[in-house]
Amino acid sequence: MQLLLEKIRQQGIVLPNNVLKVDSFINHQMDPQLMKEIGKEFARRFQNEGVTKILTIESSGIAPAIMTALVMNVPVIFAKKRKPLTLTEHAYTSSVYSYTKQETNIISVSKDYLKSNDTVLIIDDFLANGEAALGLINIVNEAQAKVAGIGIVIEKSFQEGAKKITNKGYRLESLARIASLENGTVTFYHEHSLKV
């Protein structure tokens, strides 16, 4: 997705330990027009999958997920990272380790909102080691619903997540695929690196 690659080139900051900081337009400050285009692109790519629900995880998955949901005209659920008092125990859960935050969270989705006849598109902002995406897949499987695919805004293709997901047979669509962050430079994967 050309607009996204240009934004990453212009505003992304490469930090030590393979961290790509995009908090000027994706996950702290957000560009609503870019998010709208991201939503349209996910909706286009998954339009023939019979999606009935979108699932993401708080917090930075919410913006791309709701924009996709708006175009696809389906509800969106965000998994919570710990159970607030207003959620009952009536929930599907999965354990997710965050390498960035170095902590394990229980993510949960109320059983009221995922049913076995749902076809679920999973959306998240980043894919690195795949922990969050695999946790969301677990939750869909627990609900005996169908995974339509996984839509990722920025994939770090040099980490394990993408391979783990495609090896399990799931369709993965990433709008920006980063081959390397070496020497403080963003190199996109495949043909994308030529276009920018």
Place this chain on the structure above:
Amino acid sequence: MQLLLEKIRQQGIVLPNNVLKVDSFINHQMDPQLMKEIGKEFARRFQNEGVTKILTIESSGIAPAIMTALVMNVPVIFAKKRKPLTLTEHAYTSSVYSYTKQETNIISVSKDYLKSNDTVLIIDDFLANGEAALGLINIVNEAQAKVAGIGIVIEKSFQEGAKKITNKGYRLESLARIASLENGTVTFYHEHSLKV
């Protein structure tokens, strides 16, 4: 906002301790068309305030905030509840107590994204005791920016938050104002209670 009041009437569940559960359409599962209408309504109400930026707080403020930002065509920032490793110490912070979760969080916004010449519209899903909204106001003040006003999806008018904010002279616009949750029934404030 009539559509919102109808949704609350139909799908809101009153729990003990004045908790109104709206997680089928606002803060767990979300209705994207409703969020779009909410965004349009906030944009309409604050259209003459010269808003340059929208500020909310993770997680459930993000959806109404980005929909408002999309209509107003300004960036949106979500305050983080604790500092992740990818944020530097270069941040405005405020302490916020959550009565629902019974815990205090430090909320933070990078100094890169709020400037003294910004006019900031604060958006959140709920207003009860006002802790989150006042924390966000503190952050705008710390940045020496201007508060355009506070837009709330659901205000519990029988709690202290609304009074605290208007007593400080800020413009508050709440799309649903709840006068009471007594006897397990949602009663809207003022004329709204007559229309539903």
